[in-house]
Amino acid sequence: MRIVAGKAKGTKLYTLEGENTRPTLDRVKESLFNIIQNEIQDSIFLDLFSGSGAIGLEAVSRGAKKAILCDKSKDACMIIKKNIDKTHAVENVELYQADFKEALTNRIHEKLDIIFLDPPYKTDFAIEAVKIVWEKDLLKENAMIIIETDDNSRILKDLESINCEIKDVRKYGRAYLIFLKRI
Numbered sequence: 001m002r003i004v005a006g007k008a009k010g011t012k013l014y015t016l017e018g019e020n021t022r023p024t025l026d027r028v029k030e031s032l033f034n035i036i037q038n039e040i041q042d043s044i045f046l047d048l049f050s051g052s053g054a055i056g057l058e059a060v061s062r063g064a065k066k067a068i069l070c071d072k073s074k075d076a077c078m079i080i081k082k083n084i085d086k087t088h089a090v091e092n093v094e095l096y097q098a099d100f101k102e103a104l105t106n107r108i109h110e111k112l113d114i115i116f117l118d119p120p121y122k123t124d125f126a127i128e129a130v131k132i133v134w135e136k137d138l139l140k141e142n143a144m145i146i147i148e149t150d151d152n153s154r155i156l157k158d159l160e161s162i163n164c165e166i167k168d169v170r171k172y173g174r175a176y177l178i179f180l181k182r183i
Contacts, residue, residue: 001054004030006061008087014079015052028172029058032146035170035179036114039144040064043113048100048129053080053093055116060092068112070096070103100125104132111140118148127158134163134182145180152176 003011004026032055033040041063047056048070056067067089069080077097084093096107100119115133119125126147133139144167149155152169155178159166168179 001026001052003054003058003061003087004033006058006063008057008061008089011061011087013052013054013057013083013086016073016076016079028148028175028177029055031170031172032116032177033058033062035168035177036144036146037062039114044068044110044140046070046108046112046115048103048115048117049119049125050080050095051076051118053083053095055118056093057083057087057089059114060089061087064092064114066092066094068094068096068108070098070100070107072097072099100129101132104129104136104138108136108138110138111143112138113140113143115139115143115145116148117145121150124158126155127162130159130162130164130180139182143181147178147180149176149178150174152178 001013042065045059045064045067050069050071053069056069060067096103117126163183164180165183166180170177
């Protein structure tokens with residue numbers, strides 16, 4: 001896994017061993033950032049289920065003003081710290097070792113431009129996170145949320161009960177990216 005573009009382009013990232021994490025594939029990451037490239041510059045970017053931190057660090061490499069990275073795993077946060085140092089992004093990153101609910105409810109106190117949600121696939125964490133974001137009013141005007149999932153029909157059905165607009169859905173192998181905005 002590596003940073004695809006920007007000031008840290010080509011930097012190889014540390015990853016977690018084992019099967020508890022599922023990194024976003026480089027081709028999915030590259031496609032994601034091609035889609036949102038005009039939104040990245042000077043943005044505040046939240047990578048909520050960070051894993052290795054690759055998505056948030058990619059955002060910083062491409063010009064995000066700040067990335068907030070969050071993962072509940074101590075091991076993941078240790079890897080993220082190493083990747084922050086390796087990409088020279090210390091000044092532009094906040095890292096929280098916390099459950100996503102704790103992070104959204106008590107740690108994040110500023111309006112966000114882009115939120116990337118890539119929770120464990122068989123959970124309802126993405127929907128729960130979107131509900132908290134709405135409840136806490138954490139988005140700037142015209143901000144977006146991107147959900148990575150392998151079960152877009154379930155996620156899309158669950159999103160029907162939330163006040164949001166699905167802007168786009170893209171498929172990459174078994175992974176889907178769902179782009180949404182608040183109505």
